[in-house]
Amino acid sequence: MQALSTAPPAAFLLVLLLSALLMPAAAAPGAKRELNPSSRLAAGAARVALHYLNFQTASPGALRALGQIRKATVKSIPESGHKYYLQFTTEDYKSRENVGSCLATVLYPKTKSPPAVNIKCTYTKDQKQIQEEDNGVYQKIRHQTKPIIGNNIPDSYGNIEPALEPVWALAVAGSSYIMWEKSTENLGYFMAQVKSVKQWIRKDDFIEFDYTVLLHEIPTQEIISCHMRLTWLPGRPLKVKYFCASENQGLEYGSGMESGSAAGILHERGANF
């Protein structure tokens, strides 16, 4: 009796497994154009997606950098812009070890608005551990008696004082917002340096920093100086206000989460460096 009752499930299972193995992968044809994974357009789009992700994640311990691009296709959407479909691996921003791969779409609109990013990633690091790290950082900063100030992070020799490392990481997360907003299909950004940072002590739970960051713009090779106000609470979205002045071209009004302040215009001239 046992044999009879168990034979059907067995046969079913066998059919399932055999069909799974013998099923060929179906190739999906589409109107997309495949890009060489080493092309600059693919790399640029992947970086934009990561800027967006780093900003959204709002966690200095979970920052990601681009690893390898596995696959990239682009589709031209009429009346809309160019849409990139990407598959790439990511590395931890500090340790350079692989932390998972991502699937992302990046749509560069024809209008002057930030790229529309959709990104999903796997994560090999332990989420709880990251949260604990962030909380630890948060507590340490909260319990400062004097406001944190700093200059040139990293310094000319690439050194970052260990105590200021989380401040730098927050700057990366905040600048990611700026870089994402400013990126276009042909303009990309990296955060080159934190020129100065000053903490504003708040009465509520949030941590607030005032940054001057230098962004490296490619392909123009310009160094853009941006003033950034950032507020952070672990687990909450980052709040970033900014405006950027180009070193060589005087004041350039960059948009922020709120408009730049009317009171006083920061004007850093190249010669003053």
Place this chain on the structure above:
Amino acid sequence: MSLLEPVFDLQPITFDHPGDELQMEPFAMSVLQVWLKMMRKETFLSQEGYFVRRGRLASLSKEKSLAAELSSSKFLFTQGFFLLLLYNLLLRESCCNLNLLEALAGWICLNVSVENIFLGVKWASYLLVALKALINAELNFTSNMKLILIFSALFGASLCLETFVGYSCRFAELSPSFSTACSGCQQSSWARSFCHFVKALGWRGPPEVFSPPSCSEHGMELFPLVIIIYPYQEEFVIFLHQVLRIKTRNEEEVQKLQLLESLEHLELDFWINPSTPALPVDVRIPANSVQAVKAFLESHGIAYSILIEDLQVVLDKEKQDMAYSQQRDRSSNSFNYGTYHSLDSIYAELDHLASEYSNIVSKLQIGESYEKRPLYVLKFSTGGSNRPAIWIDAGIHSREWVTQASAIWIAKKIASDYGKDPSLTSLLNKMDVFLLTVSNPDGYVFTHTTNRMWRKTRSKNQGSRCVGVDPNRNWDAGFGGPGASNNPCSDSYRGPSANSEVEVKSVVNFIKNHGNIRAFLTLHSYSQLLMYPYGYKCTEPADYAELDALGRAAAGSIQSLYGTTFTVGSICTTIYQASGGSIDWSYDYGIKYSFAFELRDTGRYGFLLPASQIIPTAEETWLGLKKIMEHVRDNPY
């Protein structure tokens, strides 16, 4: 034995391939061992029972009871194991993370075998695995897994059906022994022929001594193996982490390798990507893909050889040499190659190298900068007159500090390795090397004193308050084209005319006067790229295939040291369209082997690369340069 306690003192199980060792969690291992022992014993006993059945009825009952005991305990044990497996699967998926289909499958199985809860659990676990594999888009079976699955599925099916057939036959015929069951099977000819097929497989038939075996006991005995292996397939650790050199003979083989490249789950690391049958393909294979890849290559008749020994020797030698030279450094002078230096400090070290290695190193001045600083080139030569030469320059963009730092390390390397490294020695015996460590000394000083992010020269621009010209937009190659600005305040300002910058003009003059430069290699940072022309236009150079292949070979050498990956391509496709670049000029001038390197990193520190990365960067860059230089030496034109 407590089910949840790992048993640490068992030996790992060895399979058929000597050298392969199955690494598993100790608990699963111990369970598997006990299960296998019981299987073996049971099979033995079943044979015994079969023979015993022939005659001696006296001992039959004893055997029967013992075997029956064993059988039932084994049965129970198997069921218990599957419970655990299910538990394990659930836990692995971060508990109870079953989707609707899987939950449904589990519920159905439990109900189907309502009289035997263990069976239900077992079927639930089978279906769960199968469903998970199907639903999961990334069906991640290694080829070993596939083989095991197919084999066990077929075997299980045959045994299962055999039991079913035999059972039904036996019932129909009331025949006690299997040997007559087939011929006596009146049901259908397919049942009969299947019966014979199974007999041919060597199956002696279900022993009569026990209760008629269920499908799950015999027919599916191999499925437990499959289910056990599935979660652990990544842990088939074969300790040979290999680098293979694959020699392709034709386009077809190249395409097969490209197919292999696309199989991401193998995690292959191509140092030289398959592109043309002319170049060998070097690939690093992680431990658990080695068997699969080798099987693939062998099945397609593709020849390969193991490279790792060679590399290991190279790496060891490199490390040895570094340690040796560092030791010598510490004793002879105090120049620390692992930090960033001022211009004066670098110039002092140039003098020191020229004097310490005066048999092969000499210092030349090829011109002066805008602010009248000397432009010094180190010449590495073992004699001859106007031998074919290789040109290397660094620091044309002053903020790219790792390039000047790497260049001085490379200078030291070339000088000290002559006479020790056979490849370099043979190269210097045939060719000269010219190394311009600081191409833009004015800018370099400015980055130390005033603005760390300064890129251009320091020449004054007429009619503008802005200073400096981008020296890598100032060469006479597509000058004035896209990718360079005509705004003096821009960091990519091309200058008023080609070669307007004295730093550029000096190099152009030197190369033209020399007349026998065979390679032009320039160092920049950052982005980790290895590029060949063109930048001013997006069309391929005539020597595209050779340059691309050589670039990939060099990138492979770079990667071999610390795993740093460099992207290879033309300037236009890889970084951006840029006119007036140095390697475009040198290529169009007739220097075929023109390459531009963008060294570490990929954007984290960018220009502000920590000093601790100088020597690793220099070491790996040197391997790439050497690869190209060897090719130049071996391919005179």
